[in-house]
Every structure is written in C-alpha cells, then in structure tokens.
Amino acid sequence: MSDPRTSGLIEGASGDWEIVIGLEIHAQVISQAKLFSGAATRFGAEPNSQVSLVDAAMPGMLPVINRECIRQAVRTGLALGAQINKYSVFDRKNYFYADLPQGYQISQYKQPIVGPGFVTIDLEDGTSKDIGIERLHLEQDAGKSMHDQHPDLTFVDLNRSGIALMEIVSKPDLSSPAEAGAYLKKIRTIVRYIGSCDGNMEQGSMRADVNVSVRRPGEGLGTRCEIKNVNSVRFVMQAIVYEASRQVDVLEAGGTIALETRLFDPQQGETRPMRSKEEAHDYRYFPDPDLLPLEFDDEFIAAARASLPELPDLKKARFEADFGLSPYNAEVLTAERQSADFYEELLEELAKLSGKPAKEVATRAANWVIGDLFGHLNKAAVAIADSPVSAARGAELLQLVDDGTLSGRMAKDVFEEMFASGRSASEIVAEKGLRQVSDSGELETIIDRVLADNPTQLEQYRAGKDKVLGFFVGQVMKATAGKANPKVVNELLAKKLKG
Amino acid sequence: MSVDKETLVKVARLACLRLAAEKLEPLTDELNNILEWIETLNEVDTEAVAPMTSVVETDLRWRRDEVTDGDYAADVLANAPDVQYGFYAVPKVIE
Numbered sequence: 298m299s300d301p302r303t304s305g306l307i308e309g310a311s312g313d314w315e316i317v318i319g320l321e322i323h324a325q326v327i328s329q330a331k332l333f334s335g336a337a338t339r340f341g342a343e344p345n346s347q348v349s350l351v352d353a354a355m356p357g358m359l360p361v362i363n364r365e366c367i368r369q370a371v372r373t374g375l376a377l378g379a380q381i382n383k384y385s386v387f388d389r390k391n392y393f394y395a396d397l398p399q400g401y402q403i404s405q406y407k408q409p410i411v412g413p414g415f416v417t418i419d420l421e422d423g424t425s426k427d428i429g430i431e432r433l434h435l436e437q438d439a440g441k442s443m444h445d446q447h448p449d450l451t452f453v454d455l456n457r458s459g460i461a462l463m464e465i466v467s468k469p470d471l472s473s474p475a476e477a478g479a480y481l482k483k484i485r486t487i488v489r490y491i492g493s494c495d496g497n498m499e500q501g502s503m504r505a506d507v508n509v510s511v512r513r514p515g516e517g518l519g520t521r522c523e524i525k526n527v528n529s530v531r532f533v534m535q536a537i538v539y540e541a542s543r544q545v546d547v548l549e550a551g552g553t554i555a556l557e558t559r560l561f562d563p564q565q566g567e568t569r570p571m572r573s574k575e576e577a578h579d580y581r582y583f584p585d586p587d588l589l590p591l592e593f594d595d596e597f598i599a600a601a602r603a604s605l606p607e608l609p610d611l612k613k614a615r616f617e618a619d620f621g622l623s624p625y626n627a628e629v630l631t632a633e634r635q636s637a638d639f640y641e642e643l644l645e646e647l648a649k650l651s652g653k654p655a656k657e658v659a660t661r662a663a664n665w666v667i668g669d670l671f672g673h674l675n676k677a678a679v680a681i682a683d684s685p686v687s688a689a690r691g692a693e694l695l696q697l698v699d700d701g702t703l704s705g706r707m708a709k710d711v712f713e714e715m716f717a718s719g720r721s722a723s724e725i726v727a728e729k730g731l732r733q734v735s736d737s738g739e740l741e742t743i744i745d746r747v748l749a750d751n752p753t754q755l756e757q758y759r760a761g762k763d764k765v766l767g768f769f770v771g772q773v774m775k776a777t778a779g780k781a782n783p784k785v786v787n788e789l790l791a792k793k794l795k796g
Numbered sequence: 797m798s799v800d801k802e803t804l805v806k807v808a809r810l811a812c813l814r815l816a817a818e819k820l821e822p823l824t825d826e827l828n829n830i831l832e833w834i835e836t837l838n839e840v841d842t843e844a845v846a847p848m849t850s851v852v853e854t855d856l857r858w859r860r861d862e863v864t865d866g867d868y869a870a871d872v873l874a875n876a877p878d879v880q881y882g883f884y885a886v887p888k889v890i891e
Contacts, residue, residue, distance in 0.1 A: 330859070330863050335865035348866055362856060391810070444889075444890045451887070452881070584849065589849055
C-alpha cells in the first residue's frame, strides 16, 4: 500500500483517488510600522498599546500606505520570479467580526501588486518540481481574539490589526502532503533569506490556508474545502491527509462535497466545519475609495532587485558546482542564510589555514558543520548566529586534525569543551597538553611494554585469535591517555605481532 | 438591473441591518428607482475610458516606515462597551 503522504494517492474502496492541493500563505511583512498607520508592529506588547486611531477604525481616519511594505512585497515577488505589477488596486473585503473594527479588510482583489511566478521544490526521491504562484497581494491583518480567558466574553487585542501581510497564493499544483510541506518550507526559506518576513510560525507571522480536493486520476478538479489558519508544516500535512480521506469517504458513500471552510484541530488530528453562515463568503469586494491606485516605476523595481541577496536555489547550485558538495549537504547548508554564511566563512578560513583549495576541504567542513555543530546546536536549542563556536574557531579545530595534532576522537572531545566554554581549540590543546603521539620511537617503546605485560593475550593472538589486536590497541591508547595516533599504533602493532 | 425582495433581505443581512417586514416593499421600490437612474448612466459608451479613481488628479501618498503613532491604549478603549485587563471585552464569539 502506498503512503498517501508522499504518493498523493488515497486508496478508496472503489479505486484510487488523487489529492489536489493549493496553499494561501499569509506572511507578515517585516516593517517598523503598520501597512496604513504609524503604529508599531513589535510582537508581545501590552494589549492595545500599538493601536492608532486608524487601526481602531475611528470615524474620519484615513489610511496612508507604508513605503517599506510596498518595497518588501516587490522584493518577495522578484524572489519568486514573478511578474511585478506597476499598477495595483486596494479593495475592501467586507465581513463582520469582533477583531475587525473597520467591518472590512483592506486587501487587493482583481489587481494585485504581484502576478504569476513559480518556485522549485526538491522532493525526497531526488526529483524537483515547479509549483506555480498565482499572485501575491498586500492586505491588513485583523486583531487577535481570545476566547478562553472568560466564561462568556471574548477578549480582543488590536495590536495586530493593520499589520501588513503578504498573501501568497499557489496554483493547485501540489499533489501530495509532502509536496505541500516542501512548498511551505521553500516559501519560508525564501522570505527569510530576503528578510521580508521572519517566517516565525509559532508567533503566527506565517500561516497557511490549505485548499484540498480529490478526484479520480485524469478527471477535472473536484469541489474543494478550505482549511483555515494552519500554523506548522507538520499540521498542514496532517490536515491534508485527514481532509482528503474524509472527502473520499463522503464521495464513495454516494455523497457530495460542499464548498466550505473548515478548521484543523491538532489535538484530535481532524478537520471540522466552521459554524459560519454560508453568506460569509460573499465579501462584496469594491475598490477602497480612501486609497488611490498604487503605482511605482521601473527604478523602484530595479532598486528592490538590487537589494536582493543570492537566493537559496542559486546558492545551492554554487555550493554543488564550486565546492563539490553532495545535493543533500548543499540543501541542508543553504536552508538558512545564516548557516550558509557560517559555512562559507569557515571554509574560507580552513582553506587559508591548510593552504589547500576550498574544494579539497569543502566536504569535510560540510560534514563537520552538519554533523557535529548542528547536532550540538539543536540539542542546546541555540541558533547558529549565537553559536558559542565561531566559524574561525571551527576551522582552527579542523586544521588541528588535518595537521595531525589531534585525532578524530580527540577533536570530538575538544569540540565538546569549546562548545561548553566558548574557548578556542588551541587554548584547550595547550592547557591540557593534548597532542596526538605519532612519533614511532615513542610509541614502539609503549607497544613493547604492552606486549610484555600481556603474555597470555600475545599467545592467543599468535595461536590465530586476530581479534586480540583490538585489545592491544586499547591498551596502548590507555597507556597514552588516548593521545596515541590510532593509525600509527595499528601499523606498528601489526608489524610487531607478525615479527 | 433590478432587485427583488429576496435580494434585498440578503443584502440587509450581509450589512447586519434588521428590516421590518412592512419596509421590504417600499425599500425594494426605492432601490429599484436608484438602479434605474444608474441605468441611464450606462447608456454612455465608456469602453475606451479608464475607470476614474479620484475626482482630483493626484497620486497615492506614501509614508515612511517609522513608528509615529499608538501608545494610547486608554484613548483607544475609551468608547469600548466593556474593558477587561486592557482588552476590548465583547460577548463570546467562537467558531
């Protein structure tokens, strides 16, 4: 039986069904002030302290657009390889809710700021796929409602009201939960790279509405259901699996799917219909009379383009081509800009210290960053930007292994200590007198003594028990307090035992 | 274009307006009069004319990304029917 998470196929009683998925991602724009007011956007402030009279929808207040939000939307559009619309229009999307004081959300409907584009996602089987982006538009966020603070009251905080969001709408090109997850991660990587959104899903600065429908292979699109406000990659994938299976059950029982909005409940792992009236979907969009059309010129776009950093796809390709990294290593190192920067700094330093071309030491450096460093950072829940071991110090440690000062085993211990204390490898090595013993004269003396001290094992070895070699290596390491070069010890022992 | 009573009821509900039953008939007539008047505007051929967005020839004003407003929760909440711990408190709305 195939796994629907990766295959996108649901095996029904009457045959296979395909899943069709589209995502609407809401990404909060990084800006000091809100989209149409001068109130602050900082997360976690006292309730209603970051609210202007515009955000509270006091009569007569007029919206004035924030230049930075326009610039960030254009930069994001460019990073998605999308069409930038020099003329776009803000519309009112009308609905009533306690955390929407205006009674409408200012959004963009028929003429968004960014048109079609695409992103490439990498799948687990090593293939990649282009996912179409339909549009990106700017809109206001609503306030925050808290329903669990009082038995019969809802508490409303308008600090979030009016903060700029980019809604990024995909085409229904996603055909499995795994693809949807990879797409969401890719969009997150891109906006974090260019600094237009912090991608923080726990704080709600990025969340997704998931459109799911099912169909028989080869048939047209089925009726979709929209799952609102899912706030993690894992939940998006779980919600799709549940919702698609539910739709298959309904259809196979002879029912029909109603176009509706549903909520995902992570505790129960299921989706439920929202108890809103069907008219809630009748938003009666019309151009906002308080705002003129948004227009800018080619120069504005060019400046936005010039401000973009190297994008993740290009960086990954360069890491593979220039450094000879495996696609996996390149992918992991470029998933976050900070990781890629750290790696490049370390590599440059290591090449300088070793006098070798970067390509020659690149894979070793990558394995160390991904294995040792990321392992420790994850365990300590520390971001790479706050790593207690800097890129330069990591390079120094690797060089101490390359020049034979430290064995691989010793390097791991030294790294533990560097990570805990923040000191440099050379300091620790000097202080503890750590220096791998590779001198054969010195080691030979020790080996001779070990062999003389263990005549029983020596006899066993000579009688054909090869495994005893490991015992002797262990004894030599013990005698040198772990400082002996294991390679030299093995060579010398083999020679002595034969003789 | 004209509206019937059913459409009027729907639009009123969307706008959260309660209409008394005896008002439906006259309001439908009134609305249809307005729509009829708009129909006369439709007689002008505007095929090649871009929609007018403002009566004044001007561009959208932009603001700089600076915090210039806020930090007056008490003022913002002054007209709220009920305030609890700095939040607006409203009858429970839950999906």
